Amino acid sequence: MNTKGGCGKTTVATNLASYCISQGLATDLFDYDVQGSSSHWLKARAGDLPAIRGVAAHKPPEAGITRSWQLRIPAQTRYVIQDTPAGHVGFDLVDRVNESDIILVPVLPSAIDIHSTANFIRDLLLVGKARARNKRIAIIANRTRVRTRSLNTLERFLSNLDIPVIAHVRDTQNYVRAAEQGIGVCELADRTAQKDIAPWESILNWIQQYDNETDAGPASVTLPVSV
Numbered sequence: 001m002n003t004k005g006g007c008g009k010t011t012v013a014t015n016l017a018s019y020c021i022s023q024g025l026a027t028d029l030f031d032y033d034v035q036g037s038s039s040h041w042l043k044a045r046a047g048d049l050p051a052i053r054g055v056a057a058h059k060p061p062e063a064g065i066t067r068s069w070q071l072r073i074p075a076q077t078r079y080v081i082q083d084t085p086a087g088h089v090g091f092d093l094v095d096r097v098n099e100s101d102i103i104l105v106p107v108l109p110s111a112i113d114i115h116s117t118a119n120f121i122r123d124l125l126l127v128g129k130a131r132a133r134n135k136r137i138a139i140i141a142n143r144t145r146v147r148t149r150s151l152n153t154l155e156r157f158l159s160n161l162d163i164p165v166i167a168h169v170r171d172t173q174n175y176v177r178a179a180e181q182g183i184g185v186c187e188l189a190d191r192t193a194q195k196d197i198a199p200w201e202s203i204l205n206w207i208q209q210y211d212n213e214t215d216a217g218p219a220s221v222t223l224p225v226s227v
């Protein structure tokens with residue numbers, strides 16, 4: 001999540017989904033953005049690749065099914081990744097926070113992005129009451145080239161709040177090339193993408209340290225109710 005557009009929410013959602021599935025972890029990708037970028041990514045994905053279950057959560061349920069059936073999570077699903085839109089405030093923010101165990105916030109290393117991300121983190125903590133609800137929050141520094149002074153300032157602000165920066169994602173056309181094919185950088189065949197796998201491995205490792213805390217056994221399944 002991040003209210004700022006273009007900071008890498010869809011890039012993080014899709015690459016993390018791709019990395020999880022490449023590790024054999026059944027993954028659902030919920031698209032809450034009306035722009036449908038991650039649904040679009042999933043449509044471009046070849047049928048012979050490990051399947052990621054997509055849910056166009058931004059759309060109303062199809063005729064004959066309920067919203068809870070549309071958003072149901074199959075028992076075999078290990079992770080649900082939610083891709084959220086920009087400008088996510090008020091009740092939507094509260095809903096997304098309530099439905100998540102972990103909130104990943106991508107940020108670009110520009111002064112404007114860092115300023116708006118600091119405001120978003122405040123909203124998460126104040127409006128979304130993320131800390132009171134025991135949600136884990138982490139930052140992903142996206143499109144990093146060099147360390148900027150504003151990134152250092154953000155890291156200081158975050159360390160005061162005890163929010164870690166868990167990965168640095170390189171600025172590279174590999175993300176653009178992968179996105180076009182409905183894959184993540186970890187699924188790109190060429191060697192230049194090898195070093196881009198590390199941040200996704202770090203993010204999954206960070207998430208997995210909380211697995212036992214958040215895992216209450218198989219996910220509950222909501223039974224269909226016809227309407």
Ligand SMILES: Nc1ncnc2c1ncn2[C@@H]1O[C@H](COP(=O)(O)OP(=O)(O)O)[C@@H](O)[C@H]1O
Nearest residue numbers: 005006007008009010011143170171172175176
């Ligand atoms: N690390 C990166 N390197 C190169 N391009 C990137 C990177 N992260 C994002 N992009 C590109 O920037 C644009 C915006 O990213 P996106 O993930 O769609 O942002 P958001 O979902 O937050 O609006 C996309 O075209 C995406 O391919």
Ligand SMILES: [Mg+2]
Nearest residue numbers: 009010033037
């Ligand atoms: Mg997006």
